[in-house]
Amino acid sequence: MKLDATDQKLLDLLQKDSSQTVKSLAQKLGKSTTPIFERIKKLEKEGLIKGYSARLNTKKIGLKQTVFIAISLQGHTRSYLEKFVKEINDFPEVVECHRVSGGFDYLLKLVVEDIEAYEKFIISKLTLLPYLGNVQSHIVLSTSKETNEVDLSFLA
Amino acid sequence: MKLDATDQKLLDLLQKDSSQTVKSLAQKLGKSTTPIFERIKKLEKEGLIKGYSARLNTKKIGLKQTVFIAISLQGHTRSYLEKFVKEINDFPEVVECHRVSGGFDYLLKLVVEDIEAYEKFIISKLTLLPYLGNVQSHIVLSTSKETNEVDLSFLA
């Protein structure tokens, strides 16, 4: 699917604020509501828009600690890797799990209540997994930017 | 603000899918629309809900590469750190910037078109910043989990 300039701006408006009415989106894009409504439905159907979600203030809710964990594995059989990833993904504390190049194999991002909850995760969940090699924790001290808005200017 | 069980479930429903109607949310929560509508408005006003956004399929749009960059700085004057962070946050490729403990100072997450765009970022943007120490890139090979839904079960 090819995206024209209107689609690009529309996606950008929606990733910044999806609670806007079709009418206000249409005004910002210099069109009437019908074409914008149809464009949105098409972007949804084509899967370019995966869904809509509320952004929560995790700190205010009580999830004050983010942690990154860099993991190296020892034995690398394919079947084990799959099992490892499956287990990791099932932990609700884990919000991201990436296989990466560089000095280690996996990079996890966790959001937890506090350091105590983090330690609990390490002891009662992570270290129960076999074949763990090096595990290095990076406690987040402060976050200056954290968004899921991506830069769409390259489409222009 | 104290959150009861209904607020917890409501936040969870909304972070999973904010396009649901108030009516359907109310049904799932065993209440009528008015109280759920009012709870949502309160959660918004109190800032527990920061906003609403469309989740985009970055791969399909053409942003196929995620990269993490671990950075150590050389000179650590406070004023310089602030300038550094400000510059980093202004780069649209950077979606996250965290100050972390562990083997390095900052961990960045980038979303870019491809490796080429990533290299361009390194050469024409990142390495222009002064006082850079060690810079280690971790190219994401595959991602098995990537969400911004957080686990709210601890509220129960």
Place this chain on the structure above:
DNA sequence: ATTAAAAATAGAATAATATTCGTTAATTTT
């Protein structure tokens, strides 16, 4: 260039939903 076909847009009509309102029930405070 000209015309046919396809796609995109507009404006009006309708359907669905959000939002408000008046009232009742439940909970907390005194």
Place this chain on the structure above:
DNA sequence: AAAATTAACGAATATTATTCTATTTTTAAT
């Protein structure tokens, strides 16, 4: 136990989403 506060309900209204029909614009072929 009574008063005050908070949460809830159901109905009424206001907004918004969605559909429909008719034009316009764009695209592609001749």
